[in-house]
Amino acid sequence: SQTIHQWPATLVQPVGSPLSLECTVEGTSNPNLYWYRQAAGRGLQLLFYSVGIGQISSEVPQNLSASRPQDRQFILSSKKLLLSDSGFYLCAWRSGQGSSPLHFGNGTRLTVT
């Protein structure tokens, strides 16, 4: 079966510090990978998605970037965090076929102080 791992679960970082969140998927090959940010409540904002190694699509230009160095690895980064980067970050994958659903990781709660 497929599993998705996302870490760390929580992170407190000072303003201006760098960020690296990592996500890996097991049990599948060539998945579509996603980074979302969930605002307080329910709203999901799509940040980046990738359909293959080195292929990154950005939905919202902002202080973040993403990379996919390996087929099942997706990294969310920032060179200098802003207070507004605080939030709940979710990695997700799907098989890319038909109506296949998104499967989410357990998320990273980022607090920028």
Place this chain on the structure above:
Amino acid sequence: DAKTTQPPSMDCAEGRAANLPCNHSTISGNEYVYWYRQIHSQGPQYIIHGLKNNETNEMASLIITEDRKSSTLILPHATLRDTAVYYCIVRVAFGIGNEKLTFGTGTRLTIIP
């Protein structure tokens, strides 16, 4: 994506079937019904999805009316771990250029011991 309407909250006795309704009267012919749930501070968990036929998996059953304007998610034997916010989402299949996902208000299901 079609708008969905769900009751804000429901209670269900442990061991009984939990039936969660969702209205989606403006659904289009190519839109699927997806169900997710989210436990506080965790990532959303995919439950089930369908187009027009009833669906069943190890977690739940999805009953879609013949006119597709409403559906019901059934958790056959609710346990305390099923306490969560349940989201009904109606959208076309995910695909390149169509990767956004929006959660509505959902139904807060509380399982009563």
